[in-house]
Amino acid sequence: MTEPAFYDDLAACLAEAWRRLEEGAAHRSGFHAPALATIGSDGAPRLRTVVLRGIDRDGRSLRMHCDARSDKAAEIAADPRVALHAYDAAAKIQVRIEGRARLHGQDAVARAAWAASRPMSRVCYGTAPGPGTPLPAGDAYALPEDEAAVEAGFPEFRVVVLTAARLDFLYLARRGHRRALFTWDGEEPSATWLAP
Ligand SMILES: Cc1cc2nc3c(=O)[nH]c(=O)nc-3n(C[C@H](O)[C@H](O)[C@H](O)COP(=O)(O)O)c2cc1C
Numbered sequence: 001m002t003e004p005a006f007y008d009d010l011a012a013c014l015a016e017a018w019r020r021l022e023e024g025a026a027h028r029s030g031f032h033a034p035a036l037a038t039i040g041s042d043g044a045p046r047l048r049t050v051v052l053r054g055i056d057r058d059g060r061s062l063r064m065h066c067d068a069r070s071d072k073a074a075e076i077a078a079d080p081r082v083a084l085h086a087y088d089a090a091a092k093i094q095v096r097i098e099g100r101a102r103l104h105g106q107d108a109v110a111r112a113a114w115a116a117s118r119p120m121s122r123v124c125y126g127t128a129p130g131p132g133t134p135l136p137a138g139d140a141y142a143l144p145e146d147e148a149a150v151e152a153g154f155p156e157f158r159v160v161v162l163t164a165a166r167l168d169f170l171y172l173a174r175r176g177h178r179r180a181l182f183t184w185d186g187e188e189p190s191a192t193w194l195a196p
Contacts (some may be wrong), residue, residue: 030088038075069130125153
């Protein structure tokens with residue numbers, strides 16, 4: 001069986017990781033909805049699914065959206081260290097990223113992301129009460145009912161920009177798996193194969 005061009009090429013493995021992430025931000029591919037981990041206030045890991053909204057390969061950054069009232073926003077504000085996991089079963093590729101996240105609210109980054117998001121995505125930020133609030137019944141919350149109410153959710157809208165410090169790439173193959181680690185947290189960027 002022929003292996004993909006990146007199989008024995010470190011730089012191509014990194015390019016493949018970013019290409020898959022870009023594809024995930026553009027469509028519902030395997031990398032569309034990765035898991036984002038934060039550190040909880042008690043120091044324990046917290047994990048949830050998020051949608052990838054944009055990738056800046058040159059800046060090594062990934063963009064996601066969340067509500068300012070959510071646990072994840074509070075956790076990132078308290079400790080910006082985060083991790084992200086994506087796995088595409090068809091491509092047999094796992095990408096794990098570690099780095100720091102920055103929250104943007106009511107600034108130029110947030111305004112551009114809000115303007116580019118679909119009305120059905122904006123609706124979530126007008127939810128009352130805020131995400132994570134205990135409810136007396138499953139349906140005891142309200143969504144905004146008109147456009148003005150949807151737009152009134154903007155102050156709760158946050159853009160999460162994760163800048164990668166480490167990227168761990170794993171490709172599963174019968175002939176032998178390939179695992180590569182790319183880091184940008186030292187003086188120089190570095191790339192190495194790892195035992196899978
Ligand atoms: C497919 C899918 C996509 C999701 N996308 C997002 C997202 O982009 N942003 C977000 O804040 N929550 C998203 N969620 C909901 C989160 O997984 C989570 O339940 C919610 O945000 C509360 O998380 P928190 O309490 O850790 O902040 C998504 C859930 C699923 C199942």
